[in-house]
Amino acid sequence: MxxxxxxxxxxxxxAFVCNWCTYAGADLTGTSRIKYATNVKIIRFPCTGRIDFMxxxxxxxxxxxxxxxSGCHPNDCHYTSGNFHARRRWMIFRNLLDFIGxxxxxxxxxxxxxxxxxxxxxxxxxxVDQFRQLGPATAYQKLIKNSEFQEVE
Amino acid sequence: MNNLQQKAQQLLESGNYGLIVGYEKGTSGxxxxxxxxxxxxxxxxxxxxxxxxxxxxxxxxxxxxxxxxKVIVANHHTLKSIVELAAENQVFDGDFMVLAFAENGDIxxxxxxxxxxxxxxxxxxxxxxxxxxxxxxxxxxxxxxxxAFWENEFSKCIKCYACxxxxxxxxxxxxxxxxxxxxxxxxxxxxxxxxEWHVMRAMHLAGRCVTCGQCGKACPLELPIQLxxxxxxxxxxxxxxxxxxxSICADNALAIYKPEDxxxxxx
Numbered sequence: 001m002x003x004x005x006x007x008x009x010x011x012x013x014x015a016f017v018c019n020w021c022t023y024a025g026a027d028l029t030g031t032s033r034i035k036y037a038t039n040v041k042i043i044r045f046p047c048t049g050r051i052d053f054m055x056x057x058x059x060x061x062x063x064x065x066x067x068x069x070s071g072c073h074p075n076d077c078h079y080t081s082g083n084f085h086a087r088r089r090w091m092i093f094r095n096l097l098d099f100i101g102x103x104x105x106x107x108x109x110x111x112x113x114x115x116x117x118x119x120x121x122x123x124x125x126x127x128v129d130q131f132r133q134l135g136p137a138t139a140y141q142k143l144i145k146n147s148e149f150q151e152v153e
Numbered sequence: 154m155n156n157l158q159q160k161a162q163q164l165l166e167s168g169n170y171g172l173i174v175g176y177e178k179g180t181s182g183x184x185x186x187x188x189x190x191x192x193x194x195x196x197x198x199x200x201x202x203x204x205x206x207x208x209x210x211x212x213x214x215x216x217x218x219x220x221x222x223k224v225i226v227a228n229h230h231t232l233k234s235i236v237e238l239a240a241e242n243q244v245f246d247g248d249f250m251v252l253a254f255a256e257n258g259d260i261x262x263x264x265x266x267x268x269x270x271x272x273x274x275x276x277x278x279x280x281x282x283x284x285x286x287x288x289x290x291x292x293x294x295x296x297x298x299x300x301a302f303w304e305n306e307f308s309k310c311i312k313c314y315a316c317x318x319x320x321x322x323x324x325x326x327x328x329x330x331x332x333x334x335x336x337x338x339x340x341x342x343x344x345x346x347x348x349e350w351h352v353m354r355a356m357h358l359a360g361r362c363v364t365c366g367q368c369g370k371a372c373p374l375e376l377p378i379q380l381x382x383x384x385x386x387x388x389x390x391x392x393x394x395x396x397x398x399x400s401i402c403a404d405n406a407l408a409i410y411k412p413e414d415x416x417x418x419x420x
Contacts, residue, residue, distance in 0.1 A: 100299065
């Protein structure tokens with residue numbers, strides 16, 4: 001991947017994607033030989049409806065600087081309604097995180113279909129740029145450090 | 154003997170009712186829940202503005218499962234919780250009678266869920282002015298200040314789970330915090346685990362919280378954790394027009410969906 005500044009901070013990004021649309025879309029990105037940021041670690045889920053908010057909390061607790069969540073477009077869900085349920089959950093969750101003072105820009109939500117290989121590359125690249133600008137998740141890392149100290153004690 | 158005590162005595166003497174759950178005078182000017190099974194103890198019952206605890210939490214407890222038909226003396230928080238518990242099939246129509254109070258202090262007997270629902274429709278749903286002011290105070294802070302505020306509050310939490318125990322809607326026999334394969338919430342009470350616990354508790358109450366504030370009242374460290382569940386309750390109303398504790402047949406806001414749900418953050 002192209003980076004202008006080799007010393008710049010590289011965010012650790014976790015992508016929670018659904019098996020039927022975005023995972024296949026990301027596959028298409030690869031087979032189409034479109035390059036995109038290597039920061040992202042893709043985790044495949046059966047459906048966006050399966051992505052529990054606690055998994056996102058755990059990703060942050062394990063040092064993620066940013067999270068991408070992606071699944072089928074509305075009305076395209078393999079299980080008919082998983083993404084509709086997920087959407088409701090995110091609407092509540094995102095506002096709750098904002099309320100406790102977490103930067104919701106660290107979580108990017110998108111719909112990427114199996115045909116949108118190019119969109120996936122775009123989503124990842126733009127998200128990684130966004131996370132790079134936000135810098136390391138220092139507020140959360142402080143909590144992680146404190147929790148480790150107490151557990152050893 | 155006042156009206157309530159006389160009523161309670163009659164009900165227990167009639168033999169049709171086996172238990173009255175209500176309030177008695179507690180220490181330092183507070184009321185506490187009381188369970189009355191004998192008519193001669195009916196004089197313990199009180200009902201005044203000190204009775205602000207949500208006692209719907211006792212309705213489905215194992216300890217009173219085998220008592221004969223129950224009566225519950227309900228304030229407006231308790232009434233809303235009963236409606237929400239009915240919507241979630243946790244209490245059953247005809248299992249108990251509710252004694253509610255009209256504005257002028259008259260006792261209202263509510264025997265069926267339909268009657269309770271109708272009475273609850275006449276009550277005010279939403280935050281009090283003081284609660285709304287607290288919400289506004291936090292929402293007006295900058296992101297960094299909000300984080301600092303909650304980090305400080307969460308750092309004090311001792312994970313006693315009094316918030317969970319006091320909440321009528323927290324009835325799962327096995328809570329996610331007790332699951333250790335995988336360990337969702339870390340056991341020691343450090344700020345990170347406390348934050349995760351409170352986020353999880355609020356999320357699990359989304360669309361179900363009746364904004365009684367009992368979690369905050371129960372907190373021994375007086376953390377304003379009720380604001381988290383108020384936040385999800387207000388959002389459920391704003392986004393999905395769902396207000397918990399108003400309908401005995403409503404579906405949970407996060408268990409249903411509408412294709413036209415509108416958000417502005419998914420690209």
